[in-house]
Amino acid sequence: MANAVKTIGVLTSGGDAPGMNAATRAVVRTALAKGINVKGILKGYNGLLNEEIIDMDATSVSDTIDRGGTILYTARCLEFVDPEYQKKGADICKKHGIDGLVVIGGDGSFKGAQKLSALGVNTIGVPGTIDLDIACTDYTIGFDTAINTAMSAIDKIRDTSTSHERCSIIEVMGRNAGHIALWCGIANGAEDILIPGKYDFNEEKIIEKIIENKKKGKKHYIIVNAEGVGHSSSMAKRIEEATGIETRATILGHMQRGGSPSCKDRVYASMMGSMAVDLLAEGKTNRVVAYKNGEFVDYDIDEALAMTKDVDAHMYEVSKLLCR
Ligand code: ADP
Ligand code: F6P
DSSP states (O other): OOOSOSEEEEEEOSSOOTTHHHHHHHHHHHHHHTTOEEEEEOSHHHHHHTTOEEEEOGGGGTTOTTOOSOTTOOOOOGGGGSHHHHHHHHHHHHHTTOOEEEEEEOHHHHHHHHHHHHTTOEEEEEEBOTTOOOTTOSOOBTHHHHHHHHHHHHHHHHHHHHHTTOEEEEEEOOTTOOHHHHHHHHHTTOSEEEOTTTOOOOHHHHHHHHHHHHHTTOOOEEEEEETTTOOHHHHHHHHHHHHOSOEEEEEOGGGGGOSOOOHHHHHHHHHHHHHHHHHHHTTOOSEEEEEETTEEEEEEHHHHHHOOOOSOHHHHHHHHHHOO
8 A cells, every 4th residue: 555645754842751762763764664755853843843854864863772862852832832833834844745744742742743633734643751641541652761760769869868867758750740759659669659639738647657657766768759749848848847857858850851761661662653654654644652451552632632641540559558
């Protein structure tokens, strides 16, 4: 069957995530294998509007699978919410002969993809964010690497926390979602895990538990706090005042987004990037690639954006049993 597209554009948008390069590489190499040309659009929708568009061949993505960040660079482009700029973006795609587009990013980026689809540019979204906060998929590119990076950092904080018999509050990324906090909270054996929508802001309860644990001879108290709960530094001050136990807050920040991608991120990102090209070659548009119940699948973007998800309820219940 002939390909429905002749030239595919690929861009990364929103926060970068380890594994985005593997996805880009898979888009480029799958497209070339099908006889489709590829153009890289630099710096997300910003680069599209500024026509920062480069030709890509198989060697453009050599030596990139193990690299963190995104070789296409990324940006947030506030203008792109404006229909006038969306039209400009679609016109630029057409001017450059781009009749298919792969957008690697999060929900925000998919909204841009949805608009470009409606304007006649066949567009497919690939979920790339360390936050795991895309409802239609059980996996997002970068989450696996980010939780392993955060877990290693928290292990190190735990060493010094134990030596000084301190309490440590470690704030992890995730925007309004608590997936990174929940996974690290369990993996690092935290005494408390604070998650948006679950944490009841009852600091008294935490303070009582810290004092109880100290009496039982516990040498540290690790609280993994989600970015969406925040206020780690002021919480540390209040806990120190109330318990008399030295308390330190560490905000892990952007180190969680960097680094060489894990094996899972490299492989799943490759599968998703390749599948995005398959969908375009079949003439599909306005779809998002997802991993659901153990399979790579695709959803209509409108449907995907309407879905909601919370942290895994069972995993959260188990974490409550394990935090002591
Ligand atoms: P993510 O894609 O990781 O969710 P953002 O929410 O920052 O990250 O969105 C990335 C970019 O997607 C924005 O800077 C903007 O260019 C584009 N975008 C976000 N929302 C919309 C929208 N409603 N319409 C069109 N484009 C959007
Ligand atoms: O979406 C990824 C993410 O790292 C979030 O966890 C965090 O809230 C946000 O991006 C930070 O954005 P910026 O890099 O613009 O500070």
